Amino acid sequence: MSRNPFQETPLLRRKRQAEYIARSGFLLMSLLMICPLILIVCYLFYKALPILSLDFLLANPARGMRAGGIWAPFVGTIYLVVISLLVSTPIGVFAAIYLNEYARDNWLTRFINLAVVNLAGVPSIVHALFGLGAFVLFAGMGRSVLAASLTLAIMTLPVIIAATREALGSVPMAFREACWNVGATRWQTIRHIVLPNSISGILTGIILQVSRAAGETAPIMFTGAVFYKAIPEGKIFAYGLFDQCMALSMHLFTIATQVPDVPEALPYGTAVVLLCTVLLVNAASIVIRVVLRSRKKW
Amino acid sequence: MQHDVKRVEISGLRVWYGQNEAIKDISLDVYENEILAVIGPAQSGKTTLLKVINRTIEFIPKTRVEGTVKVDGVDIRAVKNIYQLRRKIGMVFPLPVGLPLSIYDNVAFAPRSAGIRNRSQLDAIVEHCLRQAALWDEVKDRLDSLGTKLSGGQQQRLTIARALSHEPEILCLDEFSIAVDPVTTMRIEDVLKELRSQMTIILVTNLVQQARRLADRTAFLFNGELIEIDANDVIFSSSPASRMTYDYVMGGFG
Numbered sequence: 148m149s150r151n152p153f154q155e156t157p158l159l160r161r162k163r164q165a166e167y168i169a170r171s172g173f174l175l176m177s178l179l180m181i182c183p184l185i186l187i188v189c190y191l192f193y194k195a196l197p198i199l200s201l202d203f204l205l206a207n208p209a210r211g212m213r214a215g216g217i218w219a220p221f222v223g224t225i226y227l228v229v230i231s232l233l234v235s236t237p238i239g240v241f242a243a244i245y246l247n248e249y250a251r252d253n254w255l256t257r258f259i260n261l262a263v264v265n266l267a268g269v270p271s272i273v274h275a276l277f278g279l280g281a282f283v284l285f286a287g288m289g290r291s292v293l294a295a296s297l298t299l300a301i302m303t304l305p306v307i308i309a310a311t312r313e314a315l316g317s318v319p320m321a322f323r324e325a326c327w328n329v330g331a332t333r334w335q336t337i338r339h340i341v342l343p344n345s346i347s348g349i350l351t352g353i354i355l356q357v358s359r360a361a362g363e364t365a366p367i368m369f370t371g372a373v374f375y376k377a378i379p380e381g382k383i384f385a386y387g388l389f390d391q392c393m394a395l396s397m398h399l400f401t402i403a404t405q406v407p408d409v410p411e412a413l414p415y416g417t418a419v420v421l422l423c424t425v426l427l428v429n430a431a432s433i434v435i436r437v438v439l440r441s442r443k444k445w
Numbered sequence: 446m447q448h449d450v451k452r453v454e455i456s457g458l459r460v461w462y463g464q465n466e467a468i469k470d471i472s473l474d475v476y477e478n479e480i481l482a483v484i485g486p487a488q489s490g491k492t493t494l495l496k497v498i499n500r501t502i503e504f505i506p507k508t509r510v511e512g513t514v515k516v517d518g519v520d521i522r523a524v525k526n527i528y529q530l531r532r533k534i535g536m537v538f539p540l541p542v543g544l545p546l547s548i549y550d551n552v553a554f555a556p557r558s559a560g561i562r563n564r565s566q567l568d569a570i571v572e573h574c575l576r577q578a579a580l581w582d583e584v585k586d587r588l589d590s591l592g593t594k595l596s597g598g599q600q601q602r603l604t605i606a607r608a609l610s611h612e613p614e615i616l617c618l619d620e621f622s623i624a625v626d627p628v629t630t631m632r633i634e635d636v637l638k639e640l641r642s643q644m645t646i647i648l649v650t651n652l653v654q655q656a657r658r659l660a661d662r663t664a665f666l667f668n669g670e671l672i673e674i675d676a677n678d679v680i681f682s683s684s685p686a687s688r689m690t691y692d693y694v695m696g697g698f699g
Contacts, residue, residue, distance in 0.1 A: 252506055325542040325604070327501055329555035329611050330532035339554070344545055 191422065195415035203416055207377045208398070212406045217417050219378045222385055223392035224424070226292050227367060228360045230388075231299035236353055238300075239307030246308070247315040248337055267305035271365045274302045278370040293388040295371025302366055303356040310352020314345040347439030354432035358425040364396040372397040374405075395421045450477035452615055452645045453498060457512035460493050460502065460669075467493045469669040470512070475615075480637065480646040482656030482677075484693070485666035491649040492538075494666070495617045498647075499534045500527050516615070532559060535613030535644075539620040541600035543592030544607075548575075548584050551592040551603055555611040570610055577640070578606035579632040597624040605633065616640065619649045634659055653694055657681050665690045 155163075192199075202216060209215030242259075250256040278298025288294040318341050326336040364372075372394040378385035386392050395417060403414040453475035460468040468490040475481050483491050496502040497514055500521055514521050516530065524530045532555070544551050552571045561567060571588070575581040580602040584595070592603050601624050608616065618637075622630040637646060637659060650656050656663045657677060664674040665687070673680065673690045685691050 321540065321542045322544055324501065324504070324538070325544055325607070326554070326558075327504065328499065328531060328536040328538070329558065329607060330528040330530075331555065331558040332528055335558050340544060340546075 188422070191415055191419050195412055195419045198410075198412035198416040199419065204420065205381045207380055208375065208393075208402075212375065212402050213409050213413070217395065217398060217420060218380055219376060219385075220393035220395045220398035220417070221420060221424075222378060222383055223292075223372065223376075224361050224395040224421075225383075226386050226392060227296050227299055227371075227394055228357055230292065230296035231303060231360050232353065232356065234297060235300035235304045235307055235356070239304050239353075240311050240349060243308045243311035243315060244337060247312045248333060248341065263305045263308050266301070267309065269302075271302060271363050274298055275366040275369045277301070278366055283370055289389065290369075290371050290373070290391055291389040292371055292386050292392050295367040295392070295394075298366045298370045299360045299363065302363065303360055306356055306359070307353055310355070311345075311349045314348025314352065315341060317348060318344050347436050350439070351432050351436050354428055354435070357428045361421065361425055361428075362396055364394075364400050367394055368397060368400075374401055395424075451475070451515075452477050452517060453647075454515040454518075455494075455498075455512070458494075458497065458514060459511040460490070460497060461509040462505070463507045467669050468497075471666075471669075471671045472512075473664055473671060473674050475645055475647060477645055478641055478643075479661040480641055480648055480659050482660035482663040483647065483649045483666060484651070484653055484656050484663060485672075486693070488668065489666040490669040491666055492619055495536065495619055495647065495649060498615075498617065499531050499536055500524075501531070501536075528558075532611040533614050535608035535611070535616040537601075537605050537608045537616075537618045537621050539623045541597055541604045541624050543595055543600040543603050545591065545593050547589050548592050548595070548603065549588040552606050552610045555607060559611060574606040574609045575603075577609050577636055578602040579629065579636060580606055598626055598629050601625050602629065602633065613644060615645045615647065617647045617649070620651055622650070622652065622655065630655075653696070665693060667693075 204216060204221060205218050206216030207219050208217065242263075246256065246259060250259075275298065278294060278301070282288050282294035282297050283290055286294075288297075322340050322344075323336050326340055327333075331339075371391055373391045374393075376391055376393050399414055399417045399421065402409045402417065451474045455474070456472040458468055458471045459466065467488075471490070471494070483494065485491055493502065496505070497510060498516070498521070502508055502510060516524075516533065521530055544554060546554065549571055552574050553567045556567060556570050561570070572581060572585075575584065580599060583599060584590075592600065595603060601621060605618075605621065616637075621633065625633065634655070637648070640646065648656070648659060660677055662674060662676050663680045665672045665680065667689060673685055673687045675685065679685055680690060681694055683691075685694070
């Protein structure tokens, strides 16, 4: 009888078993990770179910926040997010282009990089105080949509810069060199080669900031968001730049902790709307990513 | 062959990458309508030499350049519009780079950058350059498809077509045949022989035989130093000035 060439030695068997255990362990952790998400979503929907309807979305809070819907905070959140991104996107993207495509490695570049990294690490409550001091008081904007949006913009700025730089950096250096070699300027290279091939990453980075801007409470609490301010129901162009506004995150905080005798479903309904808005936007970013990726050219 | 007009004059050139001296005091001239081959083992400074000439060396951080390089009698450091300088010099680097654009746009990129918008003019340039690079027949029916989807050898010819698209007067090729099959290599070599009448060609190559076949003169670089530059019938004779040259050319180096 010939010897089996694949006879497993004890050592090899132990290695195979270790491989199996490692694989199972990692898989288990990955599955554990999605449990909280599923639990949160299911629990929120279960609790919010009695109140969820189109009327809930389109009506203002009523009877001292104990009834009605969430139209005013919903519109307020949209205002804050859109205006803050309108401010932070151009600044962030242009700064990232400068840092990644133009800047030489000198003290100024290093200083800017340091500032970006540190800005990203500042807690949101500190942003809130800064916004209060700089925009509300010093710039004289008062507590307003504009001041709150600018505060959010400063908070999202470093992440937009980081995401944009990463997207730009994923375009191979060889493409740039090829362009420079035929006498194209840096801007022509960026405009025709670098940006078209990094736009999906840049957009994803920006859109992910929507959820941050929509979810943060602290930065807007001192700078523009208020306890209660009704707007015409169902009307979306309700705020001026210097009006105060309501916001979903702040509203959730208020009705969950500050107002007694709120029906239980109300805060849960608010949370569901906030969560769904954010998830919807994230889903949009995934679609954009897939569409633009499919057009990837190398 | 008549060598009288100097297109590129390099004198006392030194280049440092950080602390590392890549080119150590090189002086040489390149004449109009000649093919100058530059040979030498790895790390001898061949590619650096080309990057100095079109000033793309400036994109590499921590480099220092000393000495003068003149193109058509003008010190290139005094050239205000470096894009003009780079358009005058065609560059082909060893690894083919198809830009993530259509084949047509790949070739039309440089003319467009220079401001040519006229469609029929662009069409003519694209066809002419692709023909010169021996690629036209293979791609003429699919100019809209992506340049990055071509095979390696085709992309290299696309790169050459792009280098010709801005009508350079000096063409620098850095080991263009590394990613190209021998048949295509021969076709491109034929093209280069024809182009010699219209422009000046600097050919960096690892293939000693290619230098022998194509060039009028050959420069031998070793370790950042110019060991010898002379006409081909001297370099490839049994008695070049330097023993090192002889050893390298005969393949008995080291």
